[in-house]
Amino acid sequence: MIEVDQLTKRYGDVSAVTDVSFRCEPGTVTGFLGPNGAGKSTTMRMICGLAPPTSGSATVLGVPYRRIANPGRHVGVLLDAAAQHSGRTGRETLSLSAHVLGVDRERAGRMLRDVGLPAAAARRRVGGYSLGMRQRLGIAQALLGDPRVLILDEPANGLDPEGIHWMRTLLRDFADRGGTVLLSSHLLREVEAVADRFVVIAGGRIVAQGDKRELLTAPGGTYVRALDPGPLEEVLAASGLPARRGVDGSLTVDADAEAVGRAAAKAGAVLLELRPAGEGGLEELFLSLTAEPRETAP
Structure with missing residues (x-):
């Protein structure tokens, strides 16, 4: 469970996020959508305790993220796949994470294989990884503690079509086993294929949210x-x-x-x-909701 209640973040006189509220229920994938600069990453950073809100609150599994003891055992987070130590190998990266989380190092090896990083790739330094390989390593880290919640910001960036299909299957299986997924992505067709609910943000405010069937049903017109x-x-x-x-x-x-x-x-x-x-699916919905107002001539 993720619950966001009237989250607001201001930087001086600039409001990055204003009164954002939504819930992500167990057993569901929630697609968090919006154009660049809409406030998605800022909201996710506040949920994960990386940025203090100006007002409002966010809880994961009923408490603020920072109050979760050993949070990686309960919440898997991937916000920036590029933010990994380039000098360590993939195996070293995951082994260190396993040590910090207190999980068996054998699980680190299993997770590397599960995300498609075989032994040869695991021995390479992360600095030599492609973006897609970094994404797979980041997913392995997020899943390492066997969490109940996943919070992922653009996890499919850099993945090839096979990798995107793998990601979709992984997230769907995680949710079907009772997990909670909050997924931000610009790949609208992939989000439409895997998500149960959508939350759409534009200009720092929620402009629509609800079940997929509810939002994508043609409203007439x-x-x-x-x-x-x-x-x-x-x-x-x-x-x-x-x-x-x-x-x-x-x-x-x-x-x-x-x-x-x-x-x-x-x-x-x-x-x-x-x-x-309404026949254009999520892409049409997204474009209609996030269109910027046109300037009119005086």
Whole structure:
């Protein structure tokens, strides 16, 4: 269980995160999504006790992370795969972690094999690892203490397609055995495939959260993408059909396709796409929720 309650983080006059609240339940994978600079990493650092919140609270397994005795035995964390000692070998890295956590060193060897780092790779220094190999080593460290909770920030970066499939299977199996997973990733299709719930953040605030089925069910309306969206948007507004613009220039209109098509004809707009809203899955949802407001001319 992870519980975040009105977390806020300010740096001087700048608010990085504002009143963020959500829960991650056992047996689920929660996809934590947002554009660069939205506040995902700051929120995860506060959950893990690495950054003190300005206000609000975060608990893992019912208590603040810093109050968990030997936390690696209960919570597996991977926030930055590049932050590993480059002079140690993979085996040395995991053996040291095993010593700190108080687990059998034989488990370190098993974990290296389980994440796809065989003996030859384990003998190499981490400084010579690819990003994908560092990710696998970081996952091995996160799982070493046999935790009940995983908190992972962009764990699939640098992985090839086989590695991404392996990661998806690993996280799904972990959750299906009762574990709790908080996963931040820019790979929206992979998150959509593995997650049970989504939390979407933009501008430091939560803009949507809920079960996958609930959020991805088409809410009605029409998705339209025009070669030049400006004139179409003006005609829609004049017709009493306000539209929400996505970052890709698309428009989501609370009207049926016929009304949108007639407005497009009136505007002389060349349409590239016209379909019911919601069929674009997580990517469409993400773009519609995280679009930045357009500046209007005075």
